[in-house]
Amino acid sequence: MKIFKYKDEEALGAVLSVDTAMVIVKVADLDRLRRMQVNRLVVLQSSKAGQHLIGIIQKITRSSVEQELSAKEDGEPLESEPLMPQLNLVRVSLIGTLIDKVGTKENVFRRTLETVPEIDANCFAVEGEVLTSFMRVVANVADEGQKLSLGHYTLDEDAEAYLNGNKFFQRHAIIVGSTGSGKSWTTARVLEQAAILPSVNALVLDLHGEYAPMEGAGIRHYRVAGPGDLGNKKGLKDGVLYLPYWLLGYEALISMFVDRSDQNAPNQAMIIGREIVKMKKKFLEQKKAKALLENFTIDSPVPFSMDELFAEINNINTEMVQGARGDKQGDFYGKLSRMIARLENKRTDRRLGFLFQAPAEANELSWLDELSRKLIAGTSNQSDKKGGIKIIDFSEVPSDILPLIVSLVARLTFSLQQWTSLEKRHPIALFCDEAHLYIPLRSEGDAANEVSIKIFEKIAKEGRKYGVGLVIISQRPSEVNHTVLSQCNNLVAMRLTNAEDQNVVRKLLPDSLGGFGDVLPILDTGEALVVGDASLLPSRVRVKEPNSKPNSGTVEFWDRWAKSSCEDGIVDAVEAWRKQNLQ
Numbered sequence: 030m031k032i033f034k035y036k037d038e039e040a041l042g043a044v045l046s047v048d049t050a051m052v053i054v055k056v057a058d059l060d061r062l063r064r065m066q067v068n069r070l071v072v073l074q075s076s077k078a079g080q081h082l083i084g085i086i087q088k089i090t091r092s093s094v095e096q097e098l099s100a101k102e103d104g105e106p107l108e109s110e111p112l113m114p115q116l117n118l119v120r121v122s123l124i125g126t127l128i129d130k131v132g133t134k135e136n137v138f139r140r141t142l143e144t145v146p147e148i149d150a151n152c153f154a155v156e157g158e159v160l161t162s163f164m165r166v167v168a169n170v171a172d173e174g175q176k177l178s179l180g181h182y183t184l185d186e187d188a189e190a191y192l193n194g195n196k197f198f199q200r201h202a203i204i205v206g207s208t209g210s211g212k213s214w215t216t217a218r219v220l221e222q223a224a225i226l227p228s229v230n231a232l233v234l235d236l237h238g239e240y241a242p243m244e245g246a247g248i249r250h251y252r253v254a255g256p257g258d259l260g261n262k263k264g265l266k267d268g269v270l271y272l273p274y275w276l277l278g279y280e281a282l283i284s285m286f287v288d289r290s291d292q293n294a295p296n297q298a299m300i301i302g303r304e305i306v307k308m309k310k311k312f313l314e315q316k317k318a319k320a321l322l323e324n325f326t327i328d329s330p331v332p333f334s335m336d337e338l339f340a341e342i343n344n345i346n347t348e349m350v351q352g353a354r355g356d357k358q359g360d361f362y363g364k365l366s367r368m369i370a371r372l373e374n375k376r377t378d379r380r381l382g383f384l385f386q387a388p389a390e391a392n393e394l395s396w397l398d399e400l401s402r403k404l405i406a407g408t409s410n411q412s413d414k415k416g417g418i419k420i421i422d423f424s425e426v427p428s429d430i431l432p433l434i435v436s437l438v439a440r441l442t443f444s445l446q447q448w449t450s451l452e453k454r455h456p457i458a459l460f461c462d463e464a465h466l467y468i469p470l471r472s473e474g475d476a477a478n479e480v481s482i483k484i485f486e487k488i489a490k491e492g493r494k495y496g497v498g499l500v501i502i503s504q505r506p507s508e509v510n511h512t513v514l515s516q517c518n519n520l521v522a523m524r525l526t527n528a529e530d531q532n533v534v535r536k537l538l539p540d541s542l543g544g545f546g547d548v549l550p551i552l553d554t555g556e557a558l559v560v561g562d563a564s565l566l567p568s569r570v571r572v573k574e575p576n577s578k579p580n581s582g583t584v585e586f587w588d589r590w591a592k593s594s595c596e597d598g599i600v601d602a603v604e605a606w607r608k609q610n611l612q
């Protein structure tokens with residue numbers, strides 16, 4: 030099916046001049062000029078049959094010919110201005126070619142210019158259904174099957190904005206915008222459509238419990254255990270998630286237990302590493318897991334006893350050895366004291382209960398199978414055949430260790446995908462909300478940040494090979510790690526007011542379309558600039574409201590103050606703060 034079937038009389042205008050990729054089109058009358066708008070698409074006749082050139086309107090001017098001429102002579106416009114002939118000019122930047130047929134493929138769009146238009150070539154509008162089908166070609170979206178649609182084009186409400194669902198996740202995506210610009214709603218819109226797919230597989234890292242209202246058979250909710258959940262035996266079934274310490278890699282454990290500024294830090298790191306290996310070995314020996322014993326490393330997800338580790342390190346710290354003249358202090362005597370204090374602090378901190386106070390069964394080898402199925406299986410492989418989109422609420426995780434815990438989940442996901450054979454590997458997407466909090470620009474000497482950056486950089490670079498797609502969501506793109514951002518080939522930019530953030534996003538736009546960056550600060554709430562692999566041409570899209578809307582957490586100050594009475598929660602708040610438990 031041909032997309033463009035124009036008759037000559039439908040032309041908006043004709044080409045007046047051509048300059049490489051820039052074309053000036055002369056528009057005959059005002060009615061036609063009114064149908065043109067900056068950033069809209071037009072199509073131009075090409076000198077080759079079976080090809081059309083696609084352009085974006087950059088500038089529209091209307092001037093009176095005589096007026097310009099006379100103004101040059103005496104500097105004053107003539108009084109009879111309205112009677113002067115008008116010159117309506119539209120500047121169009123050419124961006125690609127639509128070819129009717131290449132081999133057996135119909136309607137192929139290329140971001141190259143294989144020809145330029147000739148003088149007097151006709152220029153037509155691309156709108157309504159023609160725009161929809163053209164953009165579908167651009168996004169390479171099949172006519173059949175489940176589609177990913179964000180909403181409608183701002184400049185043309187009759188045309189639906191589709192994305193190529195394969196490319197969107199394959200080559201990673203970012204959703205950016207100032208706070209309140211509609212990122213979470215856009216994310217919800219994407220999730221909602223994915224949720225319908227029978228084998229969908231995604232993890233949503235939800236830092237503030239914003240996505241709690243989302244529902245449907247394809248969606249399930251987990252919450253990282255908070256202090257109020259501890260000791261709750263049924264915990265695991267309630268969607269409460271424990272992430273035991275033994276899942277942390279060596280570097281993550283070190284960053285938690287060893288203070289780098291301590292002069293004994295290298296010794297402490299060495300001892301704890303050595304002892305953890307011993308403990309893991311002991312565990313495997315007890316379980317008679319022979320095959321594992323031969324190959325495990327310090328980073329292997331093997332449980333070990335924290336109590337025994339603690340006791341052993343205490344021993345080393347107080348060890349006396351035989352010297353030439355009686356007993357003397359061991360090599361590490363007293364050198365581990367500060368690490369021991371740190372360890373003890375963390376171990377007993379109820380806010381870290383999800384790490385250190387998990388139920389006993391979480392310290393068994395088989396427990397990781399269960400956790401992995403929960404997190405990494407798509408809908409059709411879940412035990413209840415539901416909920417392949419897993420929204421994990423991290424709101425009770427203390428902010429200083431947030432990067433460690435989020436990256437633990439990311440590492441688990443990536444490692445499992447890496448260790449799945451190619452035939453069985455099922456793609457999974459990681460939606461990272463508020464990414465600047467745990468994938469920062471620089472680690473700033475913070476060991477937890479370093480661990481997290483490393484894992485996310487790895488996923489950004491290698492994820493495609495292993496079927497892990499990232500969707501980075503942030504209000505401060507300039508504060509998100511640049512290596513990670515630069516690997517994202519899809520951009521959904523919502524309103525952005527901060528200049529630094531705008532610059533980061535501008536750099537991600539294709540060169541020939543730099544002007545599009547100018548709309549960033551003036552986008553409406555819920556409106557997005559979309560460009561990338563999944564949609565080769567940049568376009569302004571009005572994102573459709575999701576059915577179940579995330580909590581935006583906006584409080585109406587003035588309205589609430591205007592009420593004659595309000596709830597009194599102070600006593601409860603003091604109590605909850607002390608107990609570290611809101612329930």
Ligand SMILES: Nc1ncnc2c1ncn2[C@@H]1O[C@H](COP(=O)(O)OP(=O)(O)O)[C@@H](O)[C@H]1O
Nearest residue numbers: 208209210211212213214554555572573574581
């Ligand atoms: N697509 C949309 N259509 C209409 N209103 C929207 C849309 N997206 C967001 N909004 C409005 O903006 C508010 C903030 O959106 P939200 O997605 O929470 O912003 P962000 O996550 O960027 O901070 C929402 O509560 C809603 O009122």
Ligand SMILES: [Mg+2]
Nearest residue numbers: 212213214239
């Ligand atoms: Mg949000």
